[in-house]
Amino acid sequence: xxxxxKGNFITRDHPYVxxxxxxxxxxxxxxxxxEPHPLSFLTGNLPGTLCRIIFSGFLALSALALVIKLTNxxxxxxxxxxxxxxxxxxxxxxxxxxxxxxxxxxxxxxLQLIYxxxxxxxxxxxxxxxxxxxxxxSVKSKxxxxxxxxxxxRIALLGTAIAFVLSIFMVFLRIQEPxxxxxxxxxxxxxxxxxxxxxxxxxxxGTPMMxxxxxxxxxxxxxxxxxxxxxxxxxxxxxxxxxxxCTVSLNSTxxxxxxxxxxxxxxxxxxxxxxxxxxxxxxxxxxxxxxxxAVKNSIPAIGNEFIINIKDSSVLSVIGVMDLMYxxxxxxxxxxxxxxxxxxxxxxxxxxxxxxxxxxxxxxxKLDTPVKGIPSSN
Numbered sequence: 183x184x185x186x187x188k189g190n191f192i193t194r195d196h197p198y199v200x201x202x203x204x205x206x207x208x209x210x211x212x213x214x215x216x217e218p219h220p221l222s223f224l225t226g227n228l229p230g231t232l233c234r235i236i237f238s239g240f241l242a243l244s245a246l247a248l249v250i251k252l253t254n255x256x257x258x259x260x261x262x263x264x265x266x267x268x269x270x271x272x273x274x275x276x277x278x279x280x281x282x283x284x285x286x287x288x289x290x291x292x293l294q295l296i297y298x299x300x301x302x303x304x305x306x307x308x309x310x311x312x313x314x315x316x317x318x319x320s321v322k323s324k325x326x327x328x329x330x331x332x333x334x335x336r337i338a339l340l341g342t343a344i345a346f347v348l349s350i351f352m353v354f355l356r357i358q359e360p361x362x363x364x365x366x367x368x369x370x371x372x373x374x375x376x377x378x379x380x381x382x383x384x385x386x387x388g389t390p391m392m393x394x395x396x397x398x399x400x401x402x403x404x405x406x407x408x409x410x411x412x413x414x415x416x417x418x419x420x421x422x423x424x425x426x427x428c429t430v431s432l433n434s435t436x437x438x439x440x441x442x443x444x445x446x447x448x449x450x451x452x453x454x455x456x457x458x459x460x461x462x463x464x465x466x467x468x469x470x471x472x473x474x475x476a477v478k479n480s481i482p483a484i485g486n487e488f489i490i491n492i493k494d495s496s497v498l499s500v501i502g503v504m505d506l507m508y509x510x511x512x513x514x515x516x517x518x519x520x521x522x523x524x525x526x527x528x529x530x531x532x533x534x535x536x537x538x539x540x541x542x543x544x545x546x547x548k549l550d551t552p553v554k555g556i557p558s559s560n
Contacts, residue, residue: 193273194273199269199272199273199276200243200244200247200248200272200276201244202276203240203244203272203275203276203279203280204240204241204244206276206279206280206283207236207237207238207240207241207244207279207283208237208241209283209286210233210237210279210282210283210286211234211237211238211241213283213286213287213289213290213291214230214233214234214237214286214290216290218290219290219293219294219297220297221293221294221296221297222289222290222293222294223289223293224285224286224289224290229285232282233282233285233286236278236279236282237279237282237283239275240275240276240278240279243272243275246263247263250263295317298313298314298317299317299321301314302314302317302318302321303321305318308517308519312521312522315519315522316522316523316525316526319513319517319519319522319523319526320523320526323509323513323516323523326509326512326513327506327509327510327513327526327527327530329504329509330504330505330506330507330508330509330510331506331509331530331534333423333503333504333505333506334492334495334496334505334506334534335492335534337423337426337427337430337491337495337498337503337505338430338488338491338492338495339488340427340431341427341430341431341434341491341495342430342434342438342484342487342488342491344427344431344435345430345431345432345433345434345435345437345438345487346438346484348431348432348435349434349435349438349439349441349442350442350473350477352379352382352383352435352436352439353379353439353442353443353446354468355375355376355378355379356376356379356380356383356439356443357376357443357446358372358373358375358376359372359376360372360373379439382435382436383436383439383440386432386433386435386436387436387437390497391429391430391433391494391497392497392500394429394432394433395425395426395429395497395498395500395501396500396501398425398428398429398432399420399422399425399429399501402420402425402428403416403420406419406420422498422501422502422503422504423503423504425501425503426495426498426501426503426505429498430491430494430495430498433494434487434491437487438480438484438487441480441483441484441487442476442477442480444480444483445475445476445477445479445480445483446472446473446476448476448479449472449475449476449479453471453472453475454467454468454471454472457470457471457472481545481546482542482546485538485539485542485545485546486542488538488542489535489538489539489542492531492534492535492538493531493535496531499511506527506530506531507527510523510524510526510527
């Protein structure tokens with residue numbers, strides 16, 4: 183290397199230029215080897231031929247370097263390929279390979295996708311090809327899928343928000359400990375509050391959300407049925423959406439309670455003692471000093487719970503909630519094709535979780551919230 187290690191890896195002259203450039207060149211050649219489409223601008227003209235020449239030329243240079251290295255292993259660093267000028271040429275040649283590969287990706291990737299979407303929109307039947315079938319089913323059923331995505335986001339967002347409010351109450355019960363100065367009745371109340379919270383967390387965290395969804399829905403349905411309401415009236419009051427929202431909220435409450443409890447335990451006890459020394463009661467010190475810091479420190483884990491709810495809300499389809507998973511099952515039943523549409527659902531879930539994680543990272547930076555030391559709801 184004729185440059186220091188302080189420089190960027192991409193802008194340095196190092197032995198991995200030939201290896202990395204060769205892999206990119208092979209990728210470019212494989213893209214151009216496929217069947218061209220009508221929108222292609224790299225088919226049988228100068229740009230396409232020039233890209234192939236660039237890929238082939240770099241592969242030839244890399245092959246020459248490999249042959250020289252194998253035949254002259256000990257003195258390879260003294261060969262002309264390791265001279266500063268040749269290293270510089272190889273690096274800039276690799277940049278040209280990357281540019282040509284990006285053009286190939288644009289031509290056989292993005293433009294191919296646009297052409298396939300345009301073609302599938304004009305078809306009357308579901309095509310046999312895997313990728314074409316995915317696009318066809320997604321385009322023709324976009325209203326159903328978008329409705330499912332919207333329901334999934336609403337349940338995850340509202341469920342996490344409601345669970346956060348309930349977890350503040352539950353964590354207050356969870357941290358209650360009888361004090362020697364308390365009256366016997368107060369000691370009993372604190373003992374009951376703490377053990378009620380522990381039991382709730384134990385039961386919710388120890389059972390699957392799918393089972394909880396079924397229990398909550400049928401419990402509420404049977405409860406309203408005793409009032410002599412009709413099935414239609416019950417479905418208006420105790421709908422699938424409300425039942426699913428209650429399931430997610432109560433499930434997340436147990437996890438967020440432990441998250442907030444970990445955030446409270448991370449606060450230095452000296453702050454509580456200082457607040458008490460200023461004349462604050464135990465309740466005032468918790469509300470004004472401890473809880474605000476615990477909530478701020480727990481924001482990354484709360485955001486993590488929101489992302490988990492986006493994925494875990496898929497189990498609510500068992501009770502008929504029109505979320506993304508239920509919409510996917512509906513589309514699968516319409517076209518009698520399962521693998522293709524489930525792959526579409528996986529992509530949509532991946533996009534939702536990725537966007538949510540990026541948004542939470544942005545908010546975390548704005549709020550300057552530490553991530554280290556805060557327990558995850560996983």
